[in-house]
Amino acid sequence: MLERKINIQIDPKLCDGCGLCVKVCPSETISIINKTAQITGDESLTCGHCIAICPMDAISLKNSEFGKINFNTFTYENKWIKHGNFETSELVRLMLSRRSCRNFKDNNIDKDILEDLIKIGITAPSGSNCQDWTFIIIPTKKDVANFGEKIGEFFKRLNKLSKNIILRKGMTLFGNKKLEFYYENYYESVKETIELYEKEGIDKLFHRATAVIMVGGLKESSCPSEDALLATQNILLGAHSMGLGSCVIGFASNAIANDAKLKKDLGIDKKEAIYSVIALGYPNEKFRKLTVRKKIIPRYITF
Ligand SMILES: Cc1cc2nc3c(=O)[nH]c(=O)nc-3n(C[C@H](O)[C@H](O)[C@H](O)COP(=O)(O)O)c2cc1C
Ligand code: SF4
Incomplete structure (x- = not known):
């Protein structure tokens, strides 16, 4: 309701x-x-x-849980920017300057900054203005590394299952092609990732990030995944503007969605789902140019 x-x-x-x-x-x-x-x-x-x-x-x-958003690390002028009164080219440069970061420095991010990022997230629109999003913070490099190990355990189990040809073919026979798809597309790279971590301590999951923000929502809300992903993009852009690198980690959301133990560890109950997992940290890289993209061809439909 x-x-x-x-x-x-x-x-x-x-x-x-x-x-x-x-x-x-x-x-x-x-x-x-x-x-x-x-x-x-x-x-x-x-x-x-x-x-x-x-x-x-x-x-x-009146008596409301709604109110002006106050940030810990900066202030802003509470004055509306008129339509057309913002430099689009600068906005686009910011968007094209955000790049997925897979190379982080060791220093942790201040809690005030992490909480500000979440507040930047909730400036997004939400279906029926529900704002039923949820946020989980993994605050330090050590916590992220331990969390990464838990996710690694999930993928070890999944790799073991998907290696079983009888199970794969059996599931396909009953119309479930997920395990076959996983085996064909991810088995080898996941195996290499696990080996790299176990033998050389190289973290190809969170890329040695020093914090993680997970964006979730209440499944019964009107548009929970859309709301969470809009908040996510705000966080990614906010992070760039605040000097942080970020990377959405789809492998982590996938593991959480499919592992009851991980959900329990994160305090996620039946009503909640995680829609994005964002690795964060101070970037250990500098680019010179902006992002490129595939060309798009929109479809025009007239009625
Ligand atoms: C839903 C989603 C899942 C992603 N999962 C991963 C991931 O598990 N690991 C990773 O290194 N990058 C991941 N990425 C980052 C993409 O590879 C990246 O966005 C893409 O290569 C474009 O590069 P850019 O973000 O620098 O523009 C993910 C991005 C999205 C949107
Ligand atoms: S917007 Fe106009 S009509 Fe509405 S409360 Fe303010 S002064 Fe009154």
């Missing part, structure tokens, strides 16, 4: 009845009665559009 209770109040003494809040409200919560805005609806998304648009500061939050 989506929470849609009304978390705003309107001060009739300040309101001049301009009606801007009524026009901008997506949930028809407000009406103008006798030249004053009044709450007439019985639900609200608490998107805050009305608060942001009111020229008289007549609308405020």
Whole structure:
């Protein structure tokens, strides 16, 4: 059940009845009665559009868990940037400068910075403004290394299973091609990765990252994976702007999704799922040029 209770109040003494809040409200919560805005609806998304648009500061939050995001390591001006009033070329340069980092320095990231990254994450939009995302922080290099070993154990078991040809073919016969696909595409590289770690201590899973942020969500929320992945991209860009390198580790999310023991260790219950695992740390590399991408051909469809 989506929470849609009304978390705003309107001060009739300040309101001049301009009606801007009524026009901008997506949930028809407000009406103008006798030249004053009044709450007439019985639900609200608490998107805050009305608060942001009111020229008289007549609308405020009441007893609310919602509020301005305050960061530990920087401040920002609480002033809206008009559409078109930002240098797109600079935004794109930032996006193209973020590259997956697989080469980290040894120093840990301050807790204040890790928490700021999460707050940067939650500036993302979310389905029905649910904000039902969850975040787990693995805070130090040592913790990440220990976590990596747990994930390594999962892949050792998976490799052993997928090596079994009878099991693979049997599953395929019953329409489940997952194990065959894994064997064909990942078995060898995972085997090499495990051997490299065990023989030479080389970490090809988290790349010796010094922190991990996992972004999850409540499965019953309206769009949990979309919400988590939008927050993830914000975190990746925020990390770059704050001098950190990042890398999404799909192998880790895959392991968590399929290993009950890992879920238990991370305190993940049936209601929650992890949609991304982000390795973080201070980068030990400098690039000179920007990212390249495949060419895209959009499909135009007219009706
Ligand atoms: C869903 C997802 C899963 C990924 N999993 C891994 C991974 O397990 N290990 C890794 O080193 N990189 C991983 N990456 C990083 C991609 O390889 C990388 O984004 C891609 O090569 C493009 O490079 P760029 O991020 O530097 O632009 C993943 C990226 C995404 C989006
Ligand atoms: S935007 Fe503000 S001033 Fe205008 S009607 Fe709404 S509450 Fe009143």
